[in-house]
Amino acid sequence: MLKYQQIASDIERYIEENALQQGDKLPVLEALMARFEVSKSTITKSLDLLEKKGVVYQVRGSGIFVRRHKRKGYISLLSNQGFKKDLEGFQITSKIIEFDVRKPTQEAADNLNISQEEDVYYVKRVRYINGQTLCLEESYYSKSIITFLNKEIVSESIFDYIREGLGLNVGFSDIYLQAGRLNEEEAGYLGLEKGFPKFYVETLFHLTNGQPFDFSKVTYNFEQSQFFIQANGPL
Amino acid sequence: MLKYQQIASDIERYIEENALQQGDKLPVLEALMARFEVSKSTITKSLDLLEKKGVVYQVRGSGIFVRRHKRKGYISLLSNQGFKKDLEGFQITSKIIEFDVRKPTQEAADNLNISQEEDVYYVKRVRYINGQTLCLEESYYSKSIITFLNKEIVSESIFDYIREGLGLNVGFSDIYLQAGRLNEEEAGYLGLEKGFPKFYVETLFHLTNGQPFDFSKVTYNFEQSQFFIQANGPL
DNA sequence: AAGTGGTCTAGACCACGTG
DNA sequence: ACGTGGTCTAGACCACTTG
Numbered sequence: 001m002l003k004y005q006q007i008a009s010d011i012e013r014y015i016e017e018n019a020l021q022q023g024d025k026l027p028v029l030e031a032l033m034a035r036f037e038v039s040k041s042t043i044t045k046s047l048d049l050l051e052k053k054g055v056v057y058q059v060r061g062s063g064i065f066v067r068r069h070k071r072k073g074y075i076s077l078l079s080n081q082g083f084k085k086d087l088e089g090f091q092i093t094s095k096i097i098e099f100d101v102r103k104p105t106q107e108a109a110d111n112l113n114i115s116q117e118e119d120v121y122y123v124k125r126v127r128y129i130n131g132q133t134l135c136l137e138e139s140y141y142s143k144s145i146i147t148f149l150n151k152e153i154v155s156e157s158i159f160d161y162i163r164e165g166l167g168l169n170v171g172f173s174d175i176y177l178q179a180g181r182l183n184e185e186e187a188g189y190l191g192l193e194k195g196f197p198k199f200y201v202e203t204l205f206h207l208t209n210g211q212p213f214d215f216s217k218v219t220y221n222f223e224q225s226q227f228f229i230q231a232n233g234p235l
Numbered sequence: 236m237l238k239y240q241q242i243a244s245d246i247e248r249y250i251e252e253n254a255l256q257q258g259d260k261l262p263v264l265e266a267l268m269a270r271f272e273v274s275k276s277t278i279t280k281s282l283d284l285l286e287k288k289g290v291v292y293q294v295r296g297s298g299i300f301v302r303r304h305k306r307k308g309y310i311s312l313l314s315n316q317g318f319k320k321d322l323e324g325f326q327i328t329s330k331i332i333e334f335d336v337r338k339p340t341q342e343a344a345d346n347l348n349i350s351q352e353e354d355v356y357y358v359k360r361v362r363y364i365n366g367q368t369l370c371l372e373e374s375y376y377s378k379s380i381i382t383f384l385n386k387e388i389v390s391e392s393i394f395d396y397i398r399e400g401l402g403l404n405v406g407f408s409d410i411y412l413q414a415g416r417l418n419e420e421e422a423g424y425l426g427l428e429k430g431f432p433k434f435y436v437e438t439l440f441h442l443t444n445g446q447p448f449d450f451s452k453v454t455y456n457f458e459q460s461q462f463f464i465q466a467n468g469p470l
Numbered sequence: 471a472a473g474t475g476g477t478c479t480a481g482a483c484c485a486c487g488t489g
Numbered sequence: 490a491c492g493t494g495g496t497c498t499a500g501a502c503c504a505c506t507t508g
Contacts, residue, residue, distance in 0.1 A: 002496070023445060028474060039498045041276075044476080052287065052467075057407060059444050060475045061506035067445075069409045070345075077412070078466050110305075159469075172292060174304045175464040177312070179414040179434035179457035197432035197457075199414035208468070209294050209487090210258060210302075222414035222432075229410040229464065231313050232287075233443070234394075237477070263493060274479045279495080295494045296487035444506090 007036050007046040012055055015066055026056065026064040054230030067230070074228040077175060091130050094155055097189070098124040101143060108140040111204050111215040119143040123154050126189050133190045135220045145213040162213075171208035177201050182219070190221045197222045242271050242281040247290055250301055261291065261299040289313075289465030302465070309463040312410060326365050329390055332424070333359040336378060343375040346439050346450040354378040358389050361424050368425045370455040380448040397448075406443035412436050417454070425456045432457045 001009075011026070020026075027035070032043045047064060050056045057067050073090075104112065104120045112120070121141040127134045139158075141149065146162065153161045162168050180198050187194040199220040206212050246261070255261075262270070267278045282299060285291045292302050308325075339347065339355045347355070356376040362369045374393075376384065381397065388396045397403050415433050422429040434455040441447050 004496075030474085040475095040500090042497060045496085047475095054407070057441075057443075057445055058475065059506080060504065061473075062444065063474070063506095065445055067407065069439075071411065074411060077464060079469070171468050172289070172302065173466045175466055176306065176309060177412070177434075177462040177464070178460065179432045179455070181432055197414045197416055199412075199434075204304075206292075208292075209297065210292055210300055220414070225413065227412040229312060229412070231408045231410055233406050234314075239477075265493085275481090275494095277478060280477085282494095293494065294487080295485065297493070299494080 003036075003038055004042050004045040004049065007032075007038070007043065008049045010036075011046065011050060012053075015055065020066045020068075022066060022068045022070075024066045026066065028063060052232065054232070069228065069230070071228065074226045077177075077227050077229050092134070093128045094125045095128070096123070096125045096151060096155055098122065099149075099151055099154055104140050108215050112140060112142050112212050114142060114144070121146060121149045123149075123158075125154070129224055132224050133192075133221050134224050135218050136186055136189045137216060137218045139214055139216040142211075142213045145207070145211060168213075169208040171206045171210070173203050173205045175201060175203045179222075186219045190219070192221060192223075199225055199227075238271075238273055239277050239280040239284065242267075242273070242278065243284045245271075246281065246285060247288075250290065255301045255303075257301060257303040257305075259301045261301065263298060287467065289467070304463065304465070306463065309461045312462050312464050327369070328363045329360045330363070331358070331360045331386060331390055333357065334384075334386055334389055339375050343450050347375060347377050347447050349377060349379070356381060356384045358384075358393075360389070364459055367459050368427075368456050369459050370453050371421055371424045372451060372453045374449055374451040377446075377448050380442070380446060403448075404443040406441045406445070408441060409439045410436060411438070414457075421454045425454070427456060427458075434460055434462075 015026075026032075029040060029043055033040055036043065047056060047058055051058060054067055056064055058064050100122055101119050102122050103116055104114065104118070106116060108120065109116045109118075114120075120143055123137075123139045123141070125137050127137060145168070146166065149158070149161075153165070159170065163170060178200050180200050182190065182192055182194055182196045182198045184194045186198065187196060199222050201218045201220065203214075203216045203218070204212050205214040205216070246267075250261075261267075264275060264278055268275055271278065282291060282293060286293060289302055291299055293299050335357055336354050337357050338351055339349065339353070341351060343355065344351045344353075349355075355378055358372075358374045358376070360372050362372060380403070381401065384393070384396075388400070394405065398405060413435050415435050417425065417427055417429055417431045417433045419429045421433065422431060434457050436453045436455065438449075438451045438453070439447050440449040440451070
């Protein structure tokens with residue numbers, strides 16, 4: 001692991017273990033340089049990483065401070081895939097509705113940047129949180145990149161498998177959000193009524209080299225789902 | 236303006252002017268160093284900034300590439316306040332419903348981290364996009380930070396005024412999202428029916444020094460609003 | 471004025487991808 | 490093997506905040 005990543009994770013753990021709150025001050029740069037025995041740039045890089053993650057904010061002339069929102073039970077839209085309802089204590093399970101290899105829809109092919117002749121793995125599943133329906137998810141995985149999937153993998157964490165099993169590096173993603181009304185099928189799977197509101201998210205995941213490998217369409221049970229984003233400054 | 240910011244904006248303009256597409260390759264680091272006559276770290280910092288903004292992605296051993304999603308007409312949730320429906324051509328107007336100085340609600344005071352005795356500016360307005368209702372917005376501004384507001388400012392861009400008029404630096408924000416159902420009042424302002432879906436967003440804006448100064452509650456017309464986020468890698 | 475974070479440099483060395 | 494981006498250093502100087 002790289003120095004700056006290790007330091008960032010050490011600092012993050014330190015904040016966690018000491019239950020530091022929003023606005024609490026961290027040691028000054030000089031102290032951190034000495035503590036970790038690295039140059040200023042390395043510490044700076046660690047802190048920039050933590051700032052990007054929304055863990056700290058740095059104020060010139062003043063110090064380095066902990067950033068921590070107060071609300072609990074929100075799903076982070078940025079800490080890519082793998083939910084992680086804030087501070088855990090939430091049990092996520094899945095039921096597979098469909099799983100096969102097929103030709104993609106026009107829409108999926110367009111997003112994945114492949115032709116409709118190429119194979120994709122198709123996964124449709126309902127996800128539950130503490131026993132309640134959380135969402136209905138349909139995903140298309142480029143078979144040319146995700147060369148193998150099976151039911152066992154699909155019922156667990158697909159992304160862990162992609163990283164560890166296939167050795168691929170997940171990079172950036174484009175996320176599209178909107179509200180709408182449940183159709184009959186969605187309502188059925190989520191145990192709600194047709195016409196109820198839905199929180200609808202499409203995500204296109206890319207590898208670090210820019211290749212799109214997963215296009216997902218997710219319909220959330222609006223009663224179970226609250227999301228949050230930590231944004232950084234007017235870019 | 237700092238070198239790395241200037242370079243970043245030059246590169247961004249270059250991409251814009253030449254209408255580069257997703258996956259198009261930019262000149263290599265060496266070339267950029269020579270072109271802008273700066274050190275490697277400075278170029279790197281510029282590119283990191285652009286990567287954070289979702290404008291490029293960098294692949295070690297391969298190159299620097301343009302990142303550009305295809306969909307048009309989506310509102311960016313990250314390019315903080317000031318909407319900017321993608322690639323413009325959209326006219327945003329506002330109608331003020333209420334504007335005054337008052338004591339905050341418990342909720343607003345909690346979020347702004349002030350007592351209920353302190354004054355806030357309260358603004359309630361409906362925003363329109365191309366003549367259609369876009370959203371109903373309620374905002375609370377800490378009067379101790381935003382020392383002055385008036386109707387003229389409120390009907391234009393409040394954030395521009397905060398930056399230029401007051402000389403304050405807008406920093407990070409916490410954004411909370413959910414779907415729900417319109418109540419009677421919201422439906423009225425948006426010209427929809429009670430019980431229809433809504434896309435609901437609360438945002439807490441902070442200055443760069445960490446002080447919260449604006450708590451906003453926004454109810455979007457679900458028919459007019461699609462949002463997107465460009466996320467970067469599993470943090 | 472002192473303290474603290476931010477920018478920028480020049481250069482060594484490393485790690486990943488491609489041909 | 491080579492090209493390309495990434496990490497890390499040591500140090501000079503700058504800019505904002507606080508007392």
